[in-house]
Amino acid sequence: MHNHIIGFGDIGQRVAKLELARGHQVSTILRNKARIDAVNNSGIDVTYADLDLPDTLHRQLPQQTRVFYFAPPPATGTADSCMENWLNSIKNITPAKIIYISTTGIYGDCQGQWVDEQHPPNPTTDRAKRRLSAENQLAKWGQIRTVPIIRLRVPGIYHPSTLPIISLQRGRPILRSEDAPYSNRIHADDLAQICLAAADHGVAGNVYNVADNDTSSMSNYFIKIAYAFGLPKPLEISWEEAKLELSPTMISYLQESRRISNRKMISQLGVKLLYPTLDDGLRCLGKSATAQPPAFL
Structure with a gap:
């Protein structure tokens, strides 16, 4: 089976390793020519x-290739022109499936509510609008070409x-716990x-929310990491102070609160999480703040 990965960052490399271990063919594209020989x-x-x-998008893929599209949208605007360019480049190819x-x-700000795949999109940031643009382009293209599209949120x-x-x-501060959103x-x-589970078992046209079983707050995330690595607990500050001291990007994240349901992912894709909670993940990462980079970097 041939698998093509668009966006060969950390997740792309992890997926490539898993597919190679299964004896499958893997291809990708890179814009950094210095990395090509090593990969x-x-x-x-x-x-x-x-x-x-x-x-530059002239590579001809074998018919019925499984495609994993992990590339981010452009950094500005509300539309994903990269997705548009790529879809235009494969007019004569029929992939087996696109993930x-x-x-x-x-989903935008859901005021702390539980959110499943039936919840209507309501993006409030340009970066989220770009992602929804990509989703919509893919969904429309898949319907026209009868290609199964699986979207992982x-x-x-x-x-x-x-x-x-x-x-x-x-010693950077965090928003105080009682004010921190989910x-x-x-x-x-x-x-x-x-x-890989989505590629193997995902139903055509379906959306799957992805999350572990441990919904909490961003502040709790920072506190648990500090504890795991033996660092001082970060200072907690009010919303008014946070708006002055935290980055605009962090503030934009803190202005949205939602609890993502992973029930559909677990039941339909048959996923057994390796790290169902943050504590599980941090125990795996150990006490070191450094780690070996992925082999393909």
């Missing part, structure tokens, strides 16, 4: 392409290199196996 030498077929440059990583951010992804260790070491997350290893 080719790992057994992955790599060609140069840049989703922002349509003229797309979207974001739970497209994913919350914050954590692994060793994304933990806020430096922020905690520098947030959700998933360990990178779990997300990789969920992507």
